[in-house]
Amino acid sequence: MTDAPFDLVLMTDDHSEIDAIAEQAQRAEAHGFANVTMGETTGWNIIPVLTVIAERTEEIGITDDVLSPYARAPTVYGQTALTMDEITDGRFRLGLGTSSPALAERWHSGEFDRPLRRLRETIDIVHEVYEGGSVVYDGEIYDLGGLSYDRSVPDEPPAIDVAALGPKGTELAGRFADGWVPQLFTVEGLEDRLEDLARGADLGERSTDEVRVSPLIRTFASDDPERARSIAKQMLSFLIGAYGPFYGNSVAEQGYEDTVAEIRDLWEDRDTAAMADALPDDLLDSVAAVGTPEEVRSRLETFVEIAGVDAIRLGFVSGMSQEDKEFTMDAVEPMIE
Template identity: 60%
Template sequence: MNADLDLLVSLNDHETPQSVAERAVRAEELGFSRVSMGETTGWNIVPALTLAAERTEHLGITNDVISPFGRSPAMLAQTALALHDASDGRFRLGLGPSSPAITERWHGLEFDRPLRRVRETIEVIRGVYEEGTPAYEGDIFQIPGLNYEREVPENPPPIDLGTLGPKATEMAGRFGDGWAPQMFTRDGLEERLEDLERGAELAGKELSDLRVSPIVRGIAAEDRERARSLARKAIAFMLGAYGPYYGNSVAEQGYPDVVSEIREAWGDRDTDAMAEALPDEVLDELSPAGTPEEVREWVADYAEVDGVDAVRIGFVNGMTEEDKETTMAALSDLV
């Protein structure tokens, strides 16, 4: 497999940030190129990222993804530069538009013009990177500016964007250094890569200048039916209960009736019916789930999409530690 293999770690699977770092160490031992983790309403992600960076030597460190509503652009730049130093330059900053639920019900802010906020946030961060100041005049941010107190590195952390829709993905190509999409079929990913390439061209870049690392969630286990049952429940939950975006995206990729039926079941909070509404065809399009050999074949095939630089593997809910080790070990054969 020519593409890299990344590991997406769920903080909720761990009792301490130190345990997250232990998973990163194991990922490095197995040959994964990069470890990433997300932040929603649980831990602040920075301690776990710092510990993972301190305990590994070559493994890339990434966050998937920080909300621009939860931290100021200047604080995001400070965070990225601190993690750059902690990891000896192995850190990539992940940003995404976030969602109404997290923005309004956790951060207490209005989910207003999210794409504009992301764009301006990137421009402020790059101002700190390039000029040593967040001084900026925009539609959302008006910042007089102070000077960054430390020397800015020659190669500051790249900025990856987690987006789904065509306009947002074009923005990722134009203003970002990488793209980390999620819940795309192979055909859907190929189509959306056209939007990414168009954005890159607007900035005078090529698609090859961006690190494309789609996220897929799956499980490898000798008990094939159990693995597929866990994956089916997890994918159905993401389509029906994770706000509108993943479901809308998969509906637009050709499965509107499936998404509608799953959402109807979620309206009754019937998670069993949600899983039953997800047919094998769609599960197989979205998730590597089955025996170790099947999962290896799925990931290797997905990695062959032209323009993909890495496949980022995440776990599904309900997996045991043995399941996680089996999944990581199975995929390490692709490295």
């Protein structure tokens, strides 16, 4: 079995206290995960939470999964990354993505316009902050200049990861970012998208070897695999049918157009049970790793073996208990020792 770095996505909604999520990060470090990450929606501001995690861990990498250019100014992201680099003693990676219309418009009070251009310019400006001189930028979205980051800048500032699903977003990652984080891809779909990453790297006159590819795989190992599959179908069907348009569109383009249409129709009636029932077993097994420990390791191995994949970002499934999560970490640990 091939060894590979594994990252762990912490599920903030499953923890009522910051101490609890910090303890989960400590467990991840003990299991040998390379990085720990979490998302930000309308709950905790995750930067202070990641700071707590950094103070209570020693070696594990710290990142976010992912921050939106609609949520903060690009210069603030540069400041944040450099501050976190100092707090973590060089363990921080900055994760960026276009987010979704719902968050951009209904939470951040912005218009979800030209998201890829906004993401591109955000990356440009963060890089300018990293350079330590006066930040001057005349873009299509942002126009700023005249001030500088007022502290020293490390020789190797934090890497920038981009979460993207579509061909243009993946091309952008290949051209400008240090990492690409895809989610809900089949093996074949991921291999196709890696061609877009390579095209972007060519446009940036760089190699894909400079881009850390870490697909996020929803994972649930259990000695009751049918229960695990039932719970996983609930989450995946929600992501596909209700959680913004992008996940569903991506899955549809990978050969599941009728399934996505059916799940979306069921969401109109908020029939979440029927949504889960409508998600076929072959789709679950194509994009996730759910089942017995042996089945989970085998499924993860198929993604590890894809040429161009550098790491696996393991994500839990909504509805898992803490016992389920610890069982899953135990099941995966032989792959990451």
